[in-house]
Amino acid sequence: MNDHLLSLVLFTPLAGLLVLLFIPSRQKELIKVWANLASFAGFLISLPLVSRFDKGVSGFQFVERANWIPSLGAQYLIGIDGISLLLIMLTTVIGFIAILSSWNAIQDRLKAYYCMFLLLQVGMLGVFMSLDFFLFYVFWELVLVPMYFIIGVWGGPRKLYAAIKFFLYTLAGSVLMLLGILTLYFQYASQFGKYTFEIAELMKLTLPLGLQEWVFWAFFLGFAIKVPMFPFHTWLPDAHVEAPTAGSVILASVLLKMGTYGFIRFSLPLLPKASMDHTIVEVLAVLSIVGILYGALVSLMQKDWKKLVAYSSVSHLGFCTLGIFAMNPNGLAGSVLQQINHGISTGMLFLIIGVVYERRHTREISEYGGLAHVMPKYAVIFAIAILSSAGLPLLNGFIGEFTILQGAFEANRAWAAFAVTGVVFGAAYLLWLYQRTMLGQVTNGKNLHLPDLSLREIAVFLPLIVWAIWIGVYPKPYFDILEKPVQQIVERVRPGYYQGGAQAATRPGPGVSGQ
């Protein structure tokens, strides 16, 4: 596998960006077309990753390694396993859709806007591919700057506040994470006599529990702020509400997953003892459950459509972290799948808000009502998005939440019991939102003549709907892809798990997957 496929996927957006720089800013159409082409090419190039990915192999595939900074021990080392594969596909798909959805929404400074999106794309892909901690950190931070500009330049009325809040929060978390990384790096050097940032090497470290716990909390701050877990979520509603539609989509669908991915890829395998420490697991599970319930309850109270969806993200991401810290195959596999699901359904929800916002320039829920009469196609798509997000069987959200709850139940019945109420609340705020905006009579005269979805807008939603139904009806391929990496992580954190009494749960995936 020496054809550098992964590097190609990583740098296609960058190449698109470099060409874009040379297109004069006056050529607005050309800029749009080129940016769409570049991101679509990025998606096409990532497709062979799926077809050539070998599910039966544990460990990383498409690995590429080159010396980068030998005096630091940092390498250009990228590779993917099933978990990163899914997230990378999510990134390329959502990246393209976000750019496509900006066609009419963004009117000024087009060139800078699309440059920022392509740069963001590079950063996110890099995060999901890096197997070297230094490289990972570089990509991790690279994401901040374009996102700052996307919120800060093209955002809503309080954009500057939201943008800098986003930047400062995540930066503060990630610099503390850097200290954790450096601690591991230094410990490795003192145990093995050489410096390296390679994850696989760092996993050979045997660290005392006390130190692992410190490093764990340092990582935790970096990842938990990104996810965001309760109580670090306060930047999220601001960022979401102020960001332009495409920015919200990327932020919710992909960027947040960097945090959960960090937990799965780094916290668990590198710090197995700390990750299994009773107190830590308990604290994180409780924070996740609080996040689920708090996010759902606050969503119920929102008058602003976008803020409602933003808080629903807090709730859904709570499920993802709960699945991770259930620390069993079902929990982990469910968590990864739910990350994809959340990307699809919340991406759709933000796009749906974008559609009416472009037409009415308001997000007040009370401004709308009875839209189903005026925009029937829109209402259908919105219904699908709502149901997918609320976890209706045969749609994607159900599979993820169900598997996570299964995992949580296995770990601790009380967790599952509390988390289930989150599902109920979730259905409540989403259906209520639908009722208030779509059903009944058109109460506001301004809504009487809103145009329904255009073909381009339908094209934006179509892939996501297909994907949602696919996962909902036939999730087996996804669980197959996730089986090996999940198994590896569980064995790493809980040695002997698969030999022990938990035989019944060895195969991730719920019964509905039709095995």
Add this chain to the structure above:
Amino acid sequence: MNQFYSSTDHFVLVPAVMLALFGCAILLFDFIVFPDPRQRKYLLFFLVLGEGFAGFGLWNQQSHLLADGVPSYTAFHGSLVADGFSIFFNWIFVAATVIVAIVSYKYLEIEGEHHAEYYSLMMFAQCGMFFLAAGTDLVTLFIGLELMALSFYVMVGFLRTSKRSNEAAMKYLLLGAFSSGFLAYGFSVMYGISGSTKLTEIATAVAARGPFDPLVLLALATTSVGLLFKISAVPFHMWAPDAYEGAPTTITAYLSVASKAASIAFLLRIFLGPLASARDAWEPILAFIAVATMTVGNLAAINQSNIKRLLAYSSISHAGYMLLGLIAGNDTGIKGIAVYVMVYTFMNLGAFLVLVALRRKGIIGEDMDDIAGLMHKSPGYALLMLLFLLSLAGIPPTAGFLGKYYIFLSLIETRHYTLAVIATLYVAVAIYYYFRIVRSMFVRDLTEPAPLSTSFGLRLALAVSGILTLGIGIYPEPFLRLAGTSLLH
């Protein structure tokens, strides 16, 4: 050769000789070769030529060190030395001087000031810096310091008709002279302890007395005051914002990088030389000062509306980071300071150069409002400024991240966890005020349509700083190796 002068002496001294010679030559040529004032900008050529010769001398030293496999050459009976440390820092001085000089001719034209004195003063200052990095004798070091400082006092007040410039020079002179007095006093105590002005002999005498000997403490305290003043560490930082704001912007740039780099070199020579054995006494104090420096620098920068002043406070906070490397004190820390100084030179110069371009006839161009909407007018400059500011904040993949990386790593290695946490959190504070500039450039509307004053020299200097700031960040290997040669034990 006789006993007073050997070929090694010449070999070690040659860069300083070149700087002094060309500095004097520029003054002479001003009258003799270029009687027409309009031609005097060609004097810049002689500065660059002189720097070329000085650079050649440095390169020669470096290649001989490598070829002979010795750590250093000493000269003048141990009062000067050519080692990796001195060569590394001198490269930085050469780079900083050339970059500042080539942007200055346009600036001087706008300000309507003389060229010759300006260029020769720069070279004299750099000559002083040479002795600060290469001196191993108290007298040599002190003379080097005064040569540098006196040149800077004049340069800060170079705009004779500007009140701000004069005021800044006066403040800088008075406080600087005061701190030099402290330093001289400390040096005299060191001499009293050891009966010698050689750093190595003082080190032996100090080690024999132990760190908590009253005389050692006295020497430590007074010397530290002088040294910390020079790097503008809290509580001796008060001169910096005023001097930075009042000085011609090019000189502010020069002062903030070259003078700071030389002072850091000087500080390392003293603290890792004579005072190395007194680490137990100075480490806690310096740790406190470093935290205070980062705190004051970062917090005071938040509310500045004058960008020069903001960058002055930010440069104070950078001094705090550099001190942290010394507190860690292991190889990583010292190498970290070298890397930090190197990347700081280019990124900070770059940031000030953008301000130089904002200075136009009749427009002072250093306020937050003056830079508003720069992205609409000159996207290239705005993006470069963004790069420099990100680097100053320490965001990868820019060079500034590497400087911070080494500092943080050294703190972790020496188990200074609290300091490490404080230092990292100030990165988030720093990004806040740096991004006030970014916000002004990218989000606000254009307020001043007059085009920027650019010149070939400015564009070249900006390109070099920009390429290095990004290049060191993306492919740092050769630069890290270079910094690795500068280790001082």
